[in-house]
Amino acid sequence: MSRRKLMLQSDALRTFAECALGLWALLGHAPLWGFMTLGALMGVGQAFFGPALTGIVPQILSPGELQQGNALNGISESTGGIIGPAIAGVIVVISSPGWAIFIDGLTYLVSVVSLAYIRIDWNAAETTDSFITQLRQGWKEFWSRTWLWVIVLEFSLVNALSASFFVLGPVVAKQSLGGAPAWGAILAAQGVGAVVAGIVMLRVHPRRPLLIATLSTLAFPLPLFFIAGRSPTFLITISAFLAGGFITVFSVQWNTTLQREIPADVLSRVSSYEWFGSLILLPVGMAVVGPLSTAIGMTTTLVGSGGLMILLVLAVLAVPSVTRLRAPVTEKRRWQA
Secondary structure (H helix, E strand, O other): OOHHHHHHHHHHHHHHHHHHHHHHHHHOOOOHHHHHHHHHHHHHHHHHHHHHHHHHHHHHOOHHHHHHHHHHHHHHHHHHHHHHHHHHHHHHHHOOHHHHHHHHHHOHHHHHHHHHHOOOOOOOOOOOOOHHHHHHHHHHHHHOOHHHHHHHHHHHHHHHHOHHHHHHHHHHHHHHHOOHHHHHHHHHHHHHHHHHHHHHHOOOOOOOHHHHHHHHHHHOOHHHHHHHOOOOHHHHHHHHHHHHHHHHHHHHHHHHHHHHHOOHHHHHHHHHHHHHHHHOOHHHHHHHHHHHHHHHOHHHHHHHHHHHHHHHHHHHHOOHHHHHOOOOOOOOOOOOO
16 A cells, blocks of 8 residues: 555554543543553554665665654654653653643644655555465565575564563662662763764665674674673663664664665565564563562673673674665765764
């Protein structure tokens, strides 16, 4: 179906879900099941929107502009991640959390207006193939590229391990770093690092994008190690800044490679498999990290998660198709790697 129609419907669903949650909070105490149900609807909207977004970038930009476009997407997302919590905090102080949630839901309407102003051919390619046949075609394209499924497998595990940062990090911050202000500074530094890296990626064009992307993931465990060691807040903040920056480096190189290497007619389907594979273990990680840390200790859980991430990176670096894949030589570069 039309990517534009799909994205508009996804935005409508997310607007409804979050605004409904905001109104529920304003009218009374929303129960846990209400948060979970509306949160699940938000996830459904994101699941449809993300692969469609990946697919429309090559429709809007020339091959030589793909990386810059993905870098700009990363900058806007990271900037929103920094500014959004600050605005939400102000709204909560002067009104209530319900209004903050409701207003956040309305921001999806900005996306609707933006889609209306994009002037491209939105019509999906006509096909008589069945839904199952199209899924099989997407899977064939996904599985035929070793570099693709290897990195997706890596990130399925990395995302599960990263749960220790999001679940245990706030606990350590409360116990040893002074609480919410310290944790807020750590997350803000991660966002600033992402913005800075996005600006760098506007001009830096690696010759071997997947090699650079994979090497950049070596920075992901840094905050885990510093948190595990109960390091001073400024050291954890610096590590979060580096991790946030290299997350953006990975994201830009990864999305650009997908858009270059995957045929346009199956790009969104392949992206759907990539999203599914990368995120499938994240809920598992979120669920087990708490009981695991109780059983073996928070320090062991954090250090173990970081160590396993490093082992996964080293394993991926042993795959020739990851390290040898090169970007097109026709693209202008101001820096090469």
